Amino acid sequence: MAGEPVNVNEFEELARKVLPKIYYDFFSGGAEDQYTLKQNIEAFRRITIRPRILVDVSKIDMSTIILGHKTSAPIIVAPTSSHQLAHPEGEVATARGAAACNVIMGVAFTSTCTMEEVASSCKAVRFIQTFAFKREITANMVQRAERNGFRAIILTADTPRLGRKEADIKNKMIAPPFKNFEGLISTEAVSDKGSNVEAYAAETLDPSFCWKDIAWLKSITKLPILIKGVLTGEDATKAIEAGVAGIIVSNHGARQLDYTPATISVLEEVVHAVQGKVPVLLDGGIRRGTDIFKALALGAKAVLIGRPVIYGLGAKGETGVKQVIEMLKNELERTMALAGCRTVDDITRSHVNTETERLLCRM
Ligand SMILES: Cc1cc2nc3c(=O)[nH]c(=O)nc-3n(C[C@H](O)[C@H](O)[C@H](O)COP(=O)(O)O)c2cc1C
Ligand SMILES: CCCCC(=O)C(=O)O
16 A cells, blocks of 8 residues: 555554554454454445435535534444553543544543543543443442543443454463553453453453343443443343443444344344434444445444554554544545435435345345
């Protein structure tokens, strides 16, 4: 690739060149056969767009409101761990990039900068992501999130234990210090056999956490809870009953259970079960503005972006994060104009054809 990257896939190429192989493998990899990893991308390609012509598109407004927060576009930085392995400034640089683009920043509890450092370094609206951790860890996270102005909790519910990423095992991937755990777990307890990321997870997660425990989480915080990792209508219904404020359709970037479907292919099932009661968000495989458009057409309120943001960070720090988000925003803006949609609310189900519909010869 010559010159400056012109799309987010080219940022991946740049990051692959500058990052040590062990870290690039950690960021890019998926679970086991990586079937789902490929599907997350491929499934978007099977959906086509049904544009409308001769609409006045002289002004395009991509802004939207997510849990009461106005953002410049339906884009959220997905919570991903270990940003200092991509760039020394870590999550602080990522959050500043998100703030510069006026989009919401998801911060993983397994970040390499502390949540306090991220909070004090930028004005971005921030959501904190947690796993079903042991209760004392969750309670500590909640107190600190509230004290530091985080606006929502993302409960990642697809990780009762860690998925198996074979490259990390081969590479003997060593997790960086996750500073938010300081004083909460003994770091010596984390063994160095194989991938110690896995050992970290085993030390902190509570695999017995289940639906009824959401009531407990709600009882210790006033922050809205988004549940991340929903892939079926059944679980979407349970999430509504449990009183969550929003649902994130996600297969964890294909890093947990392999052979789950591409997220975009189960979005409608979830949207139908939710019946508009709470916002439905989606992540997994978003690499183009057209992907965001497709997700919105199938009922998502917004999307989360995982790896492309990390690649931007790895390639160029805060500037790279900003460029990746701006690229996606520009692509979405152009897509909306060319498809005849002035606002995000103008993007409807009739603006896309899914694979099944195409096979039925509607297009
Ligand atoms: C390197 C890496 C680390 C991640 N760490 C977390 C995490 O700590 N918590 C979490 O809920 N999801 C985590 N995720 C999943 C993302 O939040 C998101 O679901 C996924 O990256 C979206 O897919 P995409 O990378 O194709 O955009 C991670 C993903 C990657 C690639
Ligand atoms: C213990 C770190 C978990 C990070 C994670 O969720 C991932 O790598 O997908």
